[in-house]
Amino acid sequence: MVLEVDRAVVAYDGRPVLDGVSLRVDPAEVVAILGANGSGKSTLVKSALGLVPLAKGEVRLFGTPLRRFRSWHRLGYVPQRVGAGSGVPATVGEVVAEGRLARRGFLRFPSGADKRAVEEALTAVGLADRAREPVSVLSGGQQQRVLIARALAGAPELLVLDEPTAGVDAASQEAFAACLHHFVEQGGTVVFVAHELGPLRPLITRAVVVHHGEIIHDGAPPEPAGHHAEPGHDHVHPHASVEAPGLLGSA
Amino acid sequence: MSIFQYDFMIRALVGALITGASAPAIGIYLVQRRLSLIGDGLGHVALTGVGFGLLLHQSPVLMAVVAAALGAVVIELVRERGKTSGDVALAMLFYGGISGGVILVNLSDEQSNRSLVTYLFGSPLTTSRQDLTVMLILGCAVLAVAVLLRPWLFAVCHDEEYARVSGLPVRALNLILAVTTAVTVTVAMRAVGLLLVSALMVVPVATAQQLTRGFRVTMLVAVLIGLTVSGGGIWISTVADTGPGATVVLLAIAGFFTATVGVSTWRAVRRRAGPRPSTPERTTPEVVLDRVDHGY
Numbered sequence: 001m002v003l004e005v006d007r008a009v010v011a012y013d014g015r016p017v018l019d020g021v022s023l024r025v026d027p028a029e030v031v032a033i034l035g036a037n038g039s040g041k042s043t044l045v046k047s048a049l050g051l052v053p054l055a056k057g058e059v060r061l062f063g064t065p066l067r068r069f070r071s072w073h074r075l076g077y078v079p080q081r082v083g084a085g086s087g088v089p090a091t092v093g094e095v096v097a098e099g100r101l102a103r104r105g106f107l108r109f110p111s112g113a114d115k116r117a118v119e120e121a122l123t124a125v126g127l128a129d130r131a132r133e134p135v136s137v138l139s140g141g142q143q144q145r146v147l148i149a150r151a152l153a154g155a156p157e158l159l160v161l162d163e164p165t166a167g168v169d170a171a172s173q174e175a176f177a178a179c180l181h182h183f184v185e186q187g188g189t190v191v192f193v194a195h196e197l198g199p200l201r202p203l204i205t206r207a208v209v210v211h212h213g214e215i216i217h218d219g220a221p222p223e224p225a226g227h228h229a230e231p232g233h234d235h236v237h238p239h240a241s242v243e244a245p246g247l248l249g250s251a
Numbered sequence: 252m253s254i255f256q257y258d259f260m261i262r263a264l265v266g267a268l269i270t271g272a273s274a275p276a277i278g279i280y281l282v283q284r285r286l287s288l289i290g291d292g293l294g295h296v297a298l299t300g301v302g303f304g305l306l307l308h309q310s311p312v313l314m315a316v317v318a319a320a321l322g323a324v325v326i327e328l329v330r331e332r333g334k335t336s337g338d339v340a341l342a343m344l345f346y347g348g349i350s351g352g353v354i355l356v357n358l359s360d361e362q363s364n365r366s367l368v369t370y371l372f373g374s375p376l377t378t379s380r381q382d383l384t385v386m387l388i389l390g391c392a393v394l395a396v397a398v399l400l401r402p403w404l405f406a407v408c409h410d411e412e413y414a415r416v417s418g419l420p421v422r423a424l425n426l427i428l429a430v431t432t433a434v435t436v437t438v439a440m441r442a443v444g445l446l447l448v449s450a451l452m453v454v455p456v457a458t459a460q461q462l463t464r465g466f467r468v469t470m471l472v473a474v475l476i477g478l479t480v481s482g483g484g485i486w487i488s489t490v491a492d493t494g495p496g497a498t499v500v501l502l503a504i505a506g507f508f509t510a511t512v513g514v515s516t517w518r519a520v521r522r523r524a525g526p527r528p529s530t531p532e533r534t535t536p537e538v539v540l541d542r543v544d545h546g547y
Contacts, residue, residue, distance in 0.1 A: 089460055091465035
């Protein structure tokens with residue numbers, strides 16, 4: 001198995017965010033973790049990567065308990081995009097090259113393979129001609145693609161993405177879906193957090209719905225309801241089919 | 252350039268150039284992490300080391316390295332814990348450091364205010380051959396860390412969570428950066444003084460990043476700017492008989508404003524020349540598919 005979260009409990013300042021959540025992801029699965037803001041879906045993913053400490057429970061990556069896990073090159077992480085970056089400029093190529101550090105030896109110069117991997121990852125997300133441009137001049141969607149290229153550059157087996165489609169333009173969503181499709185075809189495993197599925201819907205094999213720190217649905221992806229399936233709709237109502245109405249009485 | 256026929260002038264110049272190269276090279280990481288003023292705080296802490304050195308008749312420079320390095324480790328541990336009260340803890344450390352330094356210098360044999368001013372605002376003209384050797388060794392160490400560890404330090408400062416998930420030794424890298432910053436502070440002590448150190452770490456970087464597109468180039472340009480302003484500042488201060496440290500810093504700030512005005516003028520000229528046809532993508536409005544939060 002690729003990823004296993006066993007009865008994880010996470011609390012911020014005594015307030016429980018995850019309440020005994022268990023999740024298991026097998027090779028070649030494409031798992032969408034859905035839920036409203038504040039449901040704990042991002043915390044679930046971050047705790048699975050060791051970015052948020054567990055109060056109770058255990059996480060295993062590729063069968064190894066997290067605290068003994070060292071094969072970080074098998075994992076590609078795409079964090080939630082924040083702002084246009086810091087004040088110091090960085091080129092697209094420099095950011096994507098970070099993705100090779102898990103494979104590159106400490107204090108080693110980048111090898112030919114490192115440089116090729118960066119080029120290929122940028123080609124995969126459709127930004128091959130932008131490598132020398134500063135990240136700050138790209139659109140939000142293009143910046144998100146840079147972060148995906150960074151994760152792909154390390155040639156991971158598992159890709160973990162936190163809200164990869166939030167606030168991303170249509171062209172970038174399509175490019176992202178295509179490159180994820182390619183990754184899955186080659187046997188990769190994907191876990192991503194999302195607010196809604198959009199163009200990623202045909203790819204996913206399983207959906208997990210998190211609500212108030214618990215998993216309330218784990219199985220077939222929810223059916224799109226009516227105009228919800230169309231791109232570009234104005235999203236003003238809860239997903240009736242995704243979230244059990246009885247639990248959302250106050251929404 | 253007849254002033255450089257004197258040995259002490261050459262030593263002052265070489266010392267300033269070492270500072271001018273090493274301070275921005277490590278400062279770029281601090282700017283990226285939005286910790287621009289940390290060098291200033293470490294300068295305060297280093298004064299306590301200087302005070303101990305003078306009091307115990309040890310090398311003030313080495314004692315300053317030790318004090319600043321200890322301070323840097325404490326700051327890093329406070330930052331790592333991310334507590335809101337960390338702010339206040341840092342204030343205690345910085346002002347405790349400078350007050351302790353003043354008291355210790357007063358208690359020492361060299362209790363004159365003159366020696367205090369020397370350390371606070373620099374005195375490059377009194378750089379001895381021995382001072383220069385220490386500066387050269389420490390300066391080379393700082394440059395080696397800043398240049399050789401660039402991909403790893405860049406990753407940690409750019410996106411610490413990602414660096415963690417890449418399996419990088421994040422804490423070790425943070426501590427290396429903190430201690431290297433402390434060493435830089437003491438290298439720069441002779442040339443610009445403990446109170447002005449931070450300026451040479453930050454201002455050349457702020458100037459360079461207006462002109463550049465990538466991190467590596469920004470570092471290179473910032474170091475070139477650092478070399479220019481520290482060399483030029485020493486020369487001007489000798490000719491005009493002004494405080495060397497302050498002259499170096501004011502020259503750096505003048506460079507910053509020149510770059511700002513130059514860049515905005517150039518942009519205005521280009522805008523008047525019409526939009527560039529080569530980059531239509533940048534103006535494409537984003538179609539946001541997923542915008543409204545549920546709000547619970």
